[in-house]
Amino acid sequence: MQLRKADRRGLADEAADRIREAIFAGVFPPGSPVREVELAASLDVSRGSVREGLAVLEREGLVRSAWHRGTRVIDLTAQDAEEVYSVRAALEGLASRSAVGRVDLDALGELVDAMSRRLAASAPSDELLALDVEFHDTVYQAAGNRRLLEAWHAVRSQVYLFQLTRIRLGYHGYRAVVVDEHRELVRLLEVGDPEAVTTFAEEHVRSALRVLVGQLGQPDHSGHSGQPGRLG
Template sequence: MPIPRSAPVGRQLLRDDVHGRLRDAIIDGTFEPGEQLRDAELAAWLGVSRTPVREALLRLAQTGLVVARPGRSTTVSTISATAVREARDVVAAMHELAVREAVPRLTPDDLDEMRAAEARFEEAVAAGDVEAALRADDELHGVPVRVCGNRALATVLDQFVPVLRRAERLRFASAGARESVARHHDLVRLCGEGDAEGAASVVLDTFHALSTDDGE
């Protein structure tokens, strides 16, 4: 039986790196909604060939971060209220499930990690540092996701969190970030008390508090 030829590891890493860098540039506003993305220009910017750029743009189109019009153009998508609402509901449900499954398994070290991330988030919000707030938020919610060990859940989050991220940036730059501080405090407290149902309810409210108005 002939053995299928697999892609070299280096090529896969390159594709993932190009995808990640383009995704992050859209999320952080380097490429603005409505901006046209030309694969030749992006390839020159990243110092790669056009092939991984085209593959990355196809992946980004699948998650809704770009709009691809075959034979015409590829542009950064607008922050659609509908897309944000749909992604928010999926992400909220995944984090609710992660917390419900993880709380009984959280170790003292896991809880310390969540408390440290909570403190960093509060400091970042007070300082108006949106990037640091986003990192701390990811670290906090990432603990239950890691502990629950559900790979399918993590895959779904990888797909839909980027759609939500631009709206999260807007929220963390607004007065609504202070409400997230309080919810994070409740989440960590309930996790520490072993209250899986209460913690799951709080995390669901936390993501549903991301109003679709933030995605307009």
């Protein structure tokens, strides 16, 4: 097992970052165990730091701990997707509605333009996903609701992992819609109709869920992304 060494010995956040990267890269597939002793040796940090780092990831919903079973990466089932994306749809609707008249439309437009350029250059889809997540981060920040932002952060890593899986199982489908859907969100935010932007933001999430549930019903849905990623 090869993980990048932690930059600063004994820091739980560093351990969490490295383990998160490994989960997103598919080093630890969905449902697989993550063992403190092996992680501590690989990261060259204490078991206490690893334990605290895993606690961070458990709060993010990426891993689960159970008595006598240890800690495991979450499974990626259709039911899990339904739960995560139903929460996300509600959050996205509220965030988009709250961001009307407050969000930096130029910043959002620049992110969509960057997506378009990456798409034209046939860049890896994980680069598009990073811009996708940054777009939504910007909307949540602009909403001006601290608890809403905290709720987004509580599911953000799970959403990222599911989106990586969606891309792996439907590479071209994601690339076909990512620019147009986000450009339409910018347009609706600029128009300033709270009801319209709420409806579209929620449907943006639900359409992704429908695709993902269909994909997870197919064979080979282990969740390996093959693409590294990191949420800072």
